[in-house]
Amino acid sequence: MADLPGPVRGIAQFHASIVSWTSAFPDARNKQTNVFCRRQPNHARCPGQIQSGIEFEGEAIHWFCPVCFDNGETRGWKGTLWDRSPGQENEASPSQIKPARPDQFKPAAPGSGESERMMRDIQQLMNDQEFDSIDDAKSFIEGLMSKPIPRADAGGDDLSRAQDLCYDAMELESMTDVESMAREALGISPDCADAYLLLSELESSYSEPEFDLIEQAVSAGERAIGPEFFEENAGYFWSMLETRPYMRARFRLVQSLAVRGKMEEAVTNCWEMLKLNPPDNQGVRYLLCAFLLVERKDPEVLKLLDLYEDDMTTDWSYNRALVLFRTEGESDRANKALGNALEGNPHVPPFLLGWKKPADFVTDHDGYGNEEEAAGYGVAGHAHWSNTYGAVRWLRQRSPSRSSYR
Numbered sequence: 001m002a003d004l005p006g007p008v009r010g011i012a013q014f015h016a017s018i019v020s021w022t023s024a025f026p027d028a029r030n031k032q033t034n035v036f037c038r039r040q041p042n043h044a045r046c047p048g049q050i051q052s053g054i055e056f057e058g059e060a061i062h063w064f065c066p067v068c069f070d071n072g073e074t075r076g077w078k079g080t081l082w083d084r085s086p087g088q089e090n091e092a093s094p095s096q097i098k099p100a101r102p103d104q105f106k107p108a109a110p111g112s113g114e115s116e117r118m119m120r121d122i123q124q125l126m127n128d129q130e131f132d133s134i135d136d137a138k139s140f141i142e143g144l145m146s147k148p149i150p151r152a153d154a155g156g157d158d159l160s161r162a163q164d165l166c167y168d169a170m171e172l173e174s175m176t177d178v179e180s181m182a183r184e185a186l187g188i189s190p191d192c193a194d195a196y197l198l199l200s201e202l203e204s205s206y207s208e209p210e211f212d213l214i215e216q217a218v219s220a221g222e223r224a225i226g227p228e229f230f231e232e233n234a235g236y237f238w239s240m241l242e243t244r245p246y247m248r249a250r251f252r253l254v255q256s257l258a259v260r261g262k263m264e265e266a267v268t269n270c271w272e273m274l275k276l277n278p279p280d281n282q283g284v285r286y287l288l289c290a291f292l293l294v295e296r297k298d299p300e301v302l303k304l305l306d307l308y309e310d311d312m313t314t315d316w317s318y319n320r321a322l323v324l325f326r327t328e329g330e331s332d333r334a335n336k337a338l339g340n341a342l343e344g345n346p347h348v349p350p351f352l353l354g355w356k357k358p359a360d361f362v363t364d365h366d367g368y369g370n371e372e373e374a375a376g377y378g379v380a381g382h383a384h385w386s387n388t389y390g391a392v393r394w395l396r397q398r399s400p401s402r403s404s405y406r
Helices: 006-024 112-127 134-145 158-169 175-188 193-200 208-225 227-233 241-259 263-276 284-294 298-307 314-328 332-344 371-386 391-398
Strands: 031-036 049-054 061-064 071-074
Touching: 006 031, 006 049, 006 061, 006 071, 112 158, 112 241, 158 175, 158 193, 175 193, 193 208, 193 241, 208 241, 241 263, 241 284, 263 284, 284 298, 284 314, 284 371, 298 314, 314 332, 314 371, 314 391, 332 391, 371 391
Parallel strands: none
Antiparallel strands: 031 049, 049 061, 061 071
């Protein structure tokens, strides 16, 4: 590789690094590698870290940058010097690499099946009661919380029984068991969207088999709900438990469309999902905002920001400042918006200005206004600020000095 010309060597090293990391964890999917994105929009390096997975029963490694949406696949890697699959002679030592346990299933949302089923059980128990007042209903719920909640009957219809199997499958750890239970659910009801989603999670990330199953999940969810339900209950989706499998499938579809570069379709799906569920329990607005910023559709970004004007997250406040700078320059409104963003989370500038590395601070813990949230925005927002002429200079001028962040 050392004999290759500079640009070619860089590309080769990029793919070799992805192969080395991904092959060491062959049973994990959607994993974040230690490989940074190769793109340099406007001569500023994209801060995204590549996510990758190995195609099921195939030789392709699919990879994807969650920041700039660069993606592709690498083939012909098996048996090369960079193949660290178990059994290879150049396999890394156990102290260096700890592959996932074979057949281990890692659900997209651990615990969601049991919690959602508990909500269904509470709902069923309340439907069987007659309350004289709201206080009576509250007292009944408080009483339920103090003891184990009895499991409600899944119901006699096929879809309810199939959904119950999916709830069970969401708590399993074996991919073999998950696949068996998901296929059993589809055998009971072909309209069970969650069954298709579970099967899609067993496929390699961003692969065609995964995308096909996600599309089937959306179609199944639409059949299960029916067109009249859409018309009568638009605006209340997600709060109605029977809509959640469909909304989960639609969310996965949005992500898959973006990976494939189908931004227009992804944006359209996001707007439609927000009409179905305006409270946006799934956080669709954050995906939509990122897509619109990439496409530089600033009027639509402002429309979205105003639609959720009470959102106090770091993403929302800094994106508002950025898009106002894009459309108005250093106007009073833009300066005020940036001031509000800096007040809400003063930890962001070092990550956008390159003084700190987001990877050193990003954690799985949620929080508002803290350094972890700032690091998360540093990953997601860096490319948007770097791709906006003058924005980084403007931010630097209106932020405290670098020494104050040490």
